[in-house]
Amino acid sequence: MSSIISVRDLSKTYASGFQALKSIDLDIRRGEIFALLGPNGAGKTTLISIVCGIVNPSEGAVMVDGHDIVTDYRAARAMIGLVPQELTTDAFETVWATVSFSRGLFGKKKNPAHIAKVLKDLSLLDKKDDMIRTLSGGMKRRVLIAKALSHEPRILFLDEPTAGVDVELRKDMWDIVRSLRASGVTIILTTHYIEEAEEMADRIGIINNGEIILVEDKAELMRKLGQKQLKLELKKKLDAVPGELAAHRLTLNGDGSELIYTYDTQGERTGITALLDDLNRTGIGFRDLHTTQSSLEDIFVGLVRQGK
Amino acid sequence: MNLRAVNAIYTFEMARTGRTLMQSIVSPVLSTSLYFVVFGAAIGSRITEIEGVSYGSFIVPGLIMMMLLTQSVANASFGIYFPRFTGTIYELLSAPVSFYEIVLGYVGAAATKSIVLGLIILATSGLFVPLQIAHPAWMLAFLVLTAVTFSLLGFIIGIWADGFEKLQIVPLLVITPLTFLGGSFYSISVLPPLWQTVTLFNPVVYLISGFRWAFFEIADVSVAVSLGMTMLFLVTCLATVWWIFRTGYRLKN
C-alpha cells in the first residue's frame, strides 16, 4: 500500500446546513509533498481538520497509515503534526514551554535536544524564554511550526503556512520541508501562492466548492494543461492577420507589432514548422521570436472558472 | 493511557496558577480573612456559640467550602474555556488523547489548586479562632470529593459557555447564593420548618454539613446522607462530561 492517507467518500455538512465537502476521495502517497489548491472557502481547512480530528465528518472514512481516524484515533493522530491556518497561540507561555507541552501532549518522552534542534532550525532558539505574546506574527507562525514538529510527526499538514510570512521565513520553511521530506515525512500543504505549489509539490490537488476537481503529478499537470505561446516580433507592423495565415489561428497584439501563436505542448505536432514556412511564403519578416509557458496559476484559474 | 499527555496538561495548568499566584491564592485568603473580621469578630461577639462551638470556629468549614466551590468552578471553567476562546483547543483535539485524559488533566489541576487553597484557608483560620478537627481523614475526604466534583462542574460550564459573561454567571447566580443559603454561616436548624425543608433541596447544604461534622461532630443532616449526596452530584457531573465527549458538544463542528 503506497498511500499513507486515504480519504473515502468524505462529506461534511456544518451545523449551519452548509455542505463544505461533497463526497471527497483522495489518496496521499507516502513521502510525497502534496499541495492542495483552491479558492477561499473551497474546503481545504475543513478537509485537513477532519483528518486531524478537529472536525467530525458527516459521512465517509479516513485512514491514516491503516488506522481509522475515528476508531483508532490514537495511532492515527500520533503520526500527524498540524500547523493551523490561524495564528492561535498561548499568549502567556514561553516558546520553550509551549513547544515542550505539544511534545508531551502527543505522548512523546521528553527530549530537550530535539526541541532545541527544532527551535534552532526555525531561528527561534534565542527567543526560547520569551513570552509568545511578545513575538511578531511571523515568529508566532514559527512557534506553531515548532509545536507541530516537536513530536516528530510522520505526516505534516501545513495549512497556508506562508500567509503573512516574509521571504526569509518562507525560505527557512521550505528548507525544513525539503529536509523533512528527505527523512521520509509526508507533507500536505495548502497555499494561495501558486508558485509555491509549483516549486515544492510532487503532486497537486485542486479543490473547489467542496469537490476535488483534479489530482495530478505536478509535471504531468504542467505538461498536460500547459499551453505555450510563440511570439513573433515583426519587422513591419500589421493591421490584421493576413488571410493566407488564417489556418494557423494567430492573434495580433495591440499595436500590431507581434504575431502570437498558441499551441499545446501535449499535441503530437506543434505546427510551428508549418507556420514558419507559411510566413516565409507570404514574406512577413520577423526580428525575433520567443516562447512563454502558462503557469500553474493560469491553469488553476482556468479550471476554477470552468467549474463555476 | 497517554499519561504523558495528562501530565503535560496538568503541568501546564499548574504553571498557569503559578503565574497568577496573586489572584489564585492571595485574594481568596484575603477575602476569607475579611469574613472572619466581619462575621467572626463583629457578629460573633453577639452570637456566642452554636451547639457548643464558638461562632468564629463554627463558620470555618462553611467558609472553606465556599472558597472551595467558587474557586473550583472558576479555575476549571476558565482552564477549558480559554483554549476554546483563543483557538488553541485545536491542538488538544488533534492530539492522541482520549477525552478522559483531557478531563483528568484539567479537572485534576483545578481540584489540586482548590485543595491546596482550602488547606491554606484552614491554616489562616487557625490564626483567628481556635480549631479542632475531630475526623481529619473525613475532613480531607470531603475536601477532595468536593474539589473534584465542583471542578468537574466548572469544566462543564467552561464547555457550555460561549462568552465570558456565561462563564461568570453560574458562579455568581448559582454557586454563591446556594453557598450563602446552604448554612455556611448558620445552622439550618435556626430556620423556620418550612425553610428547612426548602433548604434540603440545596445540594450545598449536604457538603457543608458533612464537612462541618468532620470538624465538630455536629451536622444538619446525617453524615451518610451528606456523603451520598456528594457522591450523587459527582456521578451526575461525570455522566454529563461523558455525554459531552460522546457527542462532541460545543467542542467539535
Ligand SMILES: Nc1ncnc2c1ncn2[C@@H]1O[C@H](COP(=O)(O)OP(=O)(O)OP(=O)(O)O)[C@@H](O)[C@H]1O
Ligand atoms: N464552523 C463552520 N460552520 C459553518 N460553515 C463553516 C464552518 N467552517 C467553515 N465553514 C464554511 O465551509 C466552507 C469551507 O471552509 P474552509 O475553511 O474549509 O475553506 P478553505 O478552503 O480553507 O478557505 P481559505 O482558503 O479561505 O482558508 C466555507 O464556505 C466556510 O464558510
Ligand SMILES: [Mg+2]
Ligand atoms: Mg483554510
